[in-house]
Amino acid sequence: MGKYEHDSMSADIFQDDGTADVMPGTPARPTAADPIQVVMQKAVSRRALLKGAAVTGATLVIAPGVMFATSKPAVAAGDPSARLTFTTLPAGDGSEPDVRVPSNYAVTVLLRWGDPLTPTAPAFDVDNQTGASQAQQFGFNADLVLWYPLPSYVRRSVDMTGELNSLVDRVIGFQYPRLKQRGSGGALMVVNHEYTSADDMFPGYVDGSPTLDQVETEIEAHGFSIVELTHGGGAPSFDITSPFNRRVTGSTPHAITGPLRGHPMLQTSTDPAGETVLGCLNNCAGGKTPWGTILTCEENFDQYFANFAGAPGDIAAFSQRIPAPSGASRRHWEDYVPRFDLSSEPKEYNRFGYIVEIDPYDPNDVPKKRTAMGRFKHEGAACRLTPSNRVAVYSGDDARFEYVYKFVTSGSYNKYNRTANKRLLDSGTLYVARFDAGAVDGDDMGSGVWLPLVWQAGNALDQAGYASQEEVLLDTRGAADVLGATPMDRPEDIEVAAGTGKVYIALTNNSRRDGDPGETRIVNGREVSSAPDEANPRNNTYDDGDPTNNTGNQHGHIIELIEDGDDAGALTFTWNILVKCGDPSVVAHDTSFGDLADPVAAGVSPISDPDNLVHDDTGNLWIATDGQYYSGNVGFGQNDGVFAVPVEGADRGLLRQFLSGVPGGEVCGPEFSGDNRTFFCAIQHPNDGNAFNAVWPIGDPDGVSKPSLIAVYELTGAKIGT
Template sequence: MARTDLPLFVTHDGVSSRSDVTCRYKCGDACAQPAPNTSRGEYFGDIVRTAFSRRGLLRGGAMTVLAIGAGGVLTACGDESGATAAANAADSGTAPDGTRFTAVQPNTDDAVRVPEGYEQEVVIRWGDPVLPDAPGFDIGGQTAAAQEKQFGFNNDFAALLPVEGVPHTYLLVVNHEYTTEPFMFADYDSEDPTEEQVRIGLAGHGLSVVQVRGKAGSGVLTPEFGRYNRRITGTTEFLVTGPAAGSALLRTSTDPTGTRVAGTLNNCSGGITPWGTVLSGEENFDQYFANAELVTDPVAAERLARYGVEGGATERKWERFERRFDLAVEPNEVNRFGWVVEIDPWDPESVPVKHTALGRFKHEAATIHVTGDGTVVAYSGDDERFDYMYKFVSSRRMQQGGSRTAMRHNMTLLDAGTLYVARLSADRTDSGDRTDNGEFAGTGEWIPLLRSNEDGSAESFVDGMSAEEVAVFTRLAGDRVGATKMDRPEDFEPNPITGKVYVALTNNTERGVDGAPPADPANPRVNNKNGQVLEIDDDHAGTSFTWNLLLVCGDPDEADTYFGGFDKSRVSPISCPDNLAFDPHGNLWISTDGNALGSNDGLFSVVLDGPRRGETKQFLTVPIGAETCGPVVQDGRVVVCVQHPGETDDASWASPASHWPDGGDAKPRPSVVAVWKSDGGRIGM
């Protein structure tokens, strides 16, 4: 296929399909507000501007072209020629292991659609019992006491952990990101919710730990009451560890020690640690806190604004019954959210932990890579327009083995080490703005922000900020050191086979619009509605990396999309990448949130290596109004969380847009779904 440079840095029509009601309850209308990063520090556009000056790239309003990639350039559809065409032709009948299925076509059905030859079944739904004494679900007669023992609302991240010594048995650990009260209660008044509705909402957040049993030759998973089953909610006690533990910035009237927090909120994606625990990211926590306008101290007000905390009443009005959500009463309570939390699912009596050494921002997730010498590296993205990418390198080494002694040690690994933020730049030769072989390559560095020491002390690397301030106000620290402003860095996943790291950059419709930061090589589109996936080759325990764009998402018929150099006429359209996972063969799997191409969200496989690198195929789609979350891809099954089915702006309790999963005239219920091959074979084989 002949190379054709693409017209990037252009404005696109259309926006994400996420409904207004979902935006209100999921993220507090974040995308309808100005981006909170107003810093004037160096960003990627400044770094590459000199390199592009010979062609006048980034001149206001001018359409320019740019070739981007590693191992290939962005290519539009054209006549095949040369080595690429030969490789595609030679390999046309042999999809890599794990990707041999017939792609599901885009659709707007009120159902989960899977490939021909596959089956599916709901594993667990909102309101299903988690604990043995949980009452049956009564959608018209809910109570907070019941919800505390039932599966929570709007499931996001999912993990399947094998139970040792018990065949086909797992712990299913699931985040519950947020609640959408208008679709939960028949009589909900958004201006005057009842106290019981507020308590139900708090109980609907958090996490569920549920034992599930599989079946030989099938991917079906059946919940059961095991000794590990547990609900963690918006009121469960958490222990604070790391450099901000005990800080005056975290102390409240109910917790003068600054070390114990009630609850976890807006838990989005997560990660499984090699020592058997689960990490969960507290994301859009800002929306739960009221009356920011009553905070008059200018420093405190600046800090609140940088995290998107606004004045007035909140959407849910929790502050009426829980005064800790009123900033006029408890100005530090907001600082106790926005952390990576760690759950030990093997001890239902254990106190979960909030790790402050990993920094405070809107964590989409935290995921772990372990180097050859046992050094633990945790990656995390800050899911906001123009915010940053981070990693934490532990100064401690992981202990092998499954003993409780090893577990206790390993659960301290994220409390001592160095926190970094990423700055990207573009390689070029002295004679031009591309490398010698015509490709656009990128490099980057990890800038240290904070060192948490073995003795519990901490050191700031940011001028004018103490160690505690860097931990609690990490975004401001990133601003000061000139971190690169990205297009909503969400899930951040190391490949367990190659060690390369992948970042889902979901979208950013403010990019290059009305004076906002312009497009740049890693964020290459103005008004970016479809997002992209970044591939990083990292010196995991070091401070340098190289990067390239694996995917520039969107309609493959459009010239501004790129699929790793693969023939775009042979890929599935993909928009708004969100969660990432890997199958046992090393293929990347992507779930989407807010498909801007007019079809339902879905789950996609992507080939990463060889002549079919970039081949993208849709494996499933979710129902009307839903988002695809938390994929788990095993040899014998795929598990996804179907979040907010039926959340459309023309729907209501009385007139739902979806009846999934129960059908008939049932109300929609967020649920976990398992998919497997009808013949009991391996996924994608």
């Protein structure tokens, strides 16, 4: 009998993940800097450890001109960071109403919420929204952005037949690895639509009392869009006539694949076979496979369901570590759609929380929920090949004190067999990370182990009460607890540097890591240490002037993970903290930036709440943020933005701001065209909570702020970053 066969429990023991992990701040940044000698003390010490050099503050000489530099200092030819010569963008004070970029760049809005995606789709009407209309329009709250080259032969084939034939599919398979690194006259763009905010969608919305049309519109506004772009000189444009344009929404049928397909805990009254589920929800970050398909992740899916307290105990037990609201949901979808009411359809909840794969080149492809990679609040799905061509997929669980995961396929990738590749993610081994301290206390580096989440008779998972691998996958968080994984400060996007194979993990923040050694708290259904540790080293970056008030890791950090033997299938790794975010001029933020001895003098930009990541074609890391304005009462108050930082070479750690967003708007999904001459990102929830009073894009005729996809390009056609 399984762990959950006869369990019963009260919903009162659960504590959910809560709202966005930010705290109110002030809109203005301080103007005074702390003494350089104080700021750089710890960074210099760490640099000595990294480099093995005897570096001290007394021997550091800084030219006065560097103190006020707005462009990156010159570096040697061949240095990976040599391309980053753009003028650093001033942080701003959070009042700037529009997107800002350096003066030699331009910004264009490609698609806005509600834009029709086909010639027959209805025009957007903010006062008369329906689910049927929204299903044919660009969705709400854009997040993940992925670029795929579109060869002319693929477009012609689909134009003629309306489908992707097997020969063209095979050709894509072996050409994609080369084409994705080049420019393309046509391209497919994938944009996630993470969540909806009814107050910012419907004029006069009555909280807690939605209409049927409003509920249906919200459901259809989720999922993702696949659209075709035409590239020429300057800005790309959206091709509304493309046969590839499509929406996948909160009601689109998805196939359930992998070990949980047909499992009794996924069988519902409307799908007794447990093989098909309607929709994907809260799609956040994701990734691309080596064979050119999309991986999109279901993150905070719990918020859409209601009446978890009414679910039978044996079913609710699988979700004791990821519970839904015990009573009504905030959106009240359950008032019209029974599958969101867990007191009447409790197993529906088990059908969400997965990585979804879909082929952008096939307009008829059915999206698939790949259950072998576990059920949790997935964010990010970065792929890398092992030496034997197995595929490793790295993913975070975006909640406070949750974990970092890796999945390694059983089968191997073959670029000449794309059809077989599209089945690889249904079989393999799921691992969770344990981050161990290094030999030197406080040096922000250490080693680690990938712990296999594999059920076997007699092993720890069996002894903990799990009866099968399927139960482990349903309750991935609980199984990771058993193995002793390291609770992290909100693991969000994960990316792999193509040139080095190093893995970069954005840890956005954690206001609840506010304890001293020995202190614990209950989070997400279990007790955890609230004290800092080597891989999550800060508990007091919210500087309120009270040294005894430990108020958490407000600004987040980025970990660089290096697999042993440069093997994505390795079971051990080393790690270091590449960036400890914050304002380097504020001592209380305890920042560090790569190997820089003095970030203030080097011209490092203040940054908080790293979220989405991408690498350019020379390996530099680009970071989009989520929540800077509210991140601490000293040093911030600026709009979210995009930052570039070299991860190799002499300027490793020299992080500088490239783009600034709009008030209330998160910047999401940074992405490059294959030739790196166009930069894409999404502006999510612009003027959040105030969308009918402050309009963005500026001048929009509908009188409401709209989440949008934007493109940035250099005016002379140079690569992004120059």
